Amino acid sequence: MEILSSSTTAVDKGLKKQVYQDTFRTPDYFWFDPVTMELQGFHLVDGKYQEIQVTTDGRLWSQQLELYLGVYEGKLRFFTTENELILSSEELVELEHLRAQQAEERAQQAEQEIARLREVLRTQGIDLENI
Incomplete structure (x- = not known):
């Protein structure tokens, strides 16, 4: 999970994503921009990241975590498979x-x-x- 900022966005979406895909082979890669509320995720399939499709309620499924990620009240949050908010x-x-x-x-x-x-x-x- 990368939290984007104006100074890191290009690296997080480019070089870091490539490194996590090719070097670390990280199963899931997400980024979140707390300013624009952009949330995007990728899952490693045959060595290449495939974009995770957003659910109808705007959430992304993490196979690695077996949880949904979504924005709730302006914050990145986790949700169960039953769509229940996981409390901090x-x-x-x-x-x-x-x-x-x-x-x-x-x-x-x-x-x-x-x-x-x-x-x-x-x-x-x-x-x-x-x-």
């Missing part, structure tokens, strides 16, 4: 933090409900300690 490590941490926060809120609500029910029982003369 930062997104996973954020999701876990949100889940932990929600679990804490549910625990607090449960504690408040238990306290309320204890009070109802106490006002009805029921002592939970002696049951």
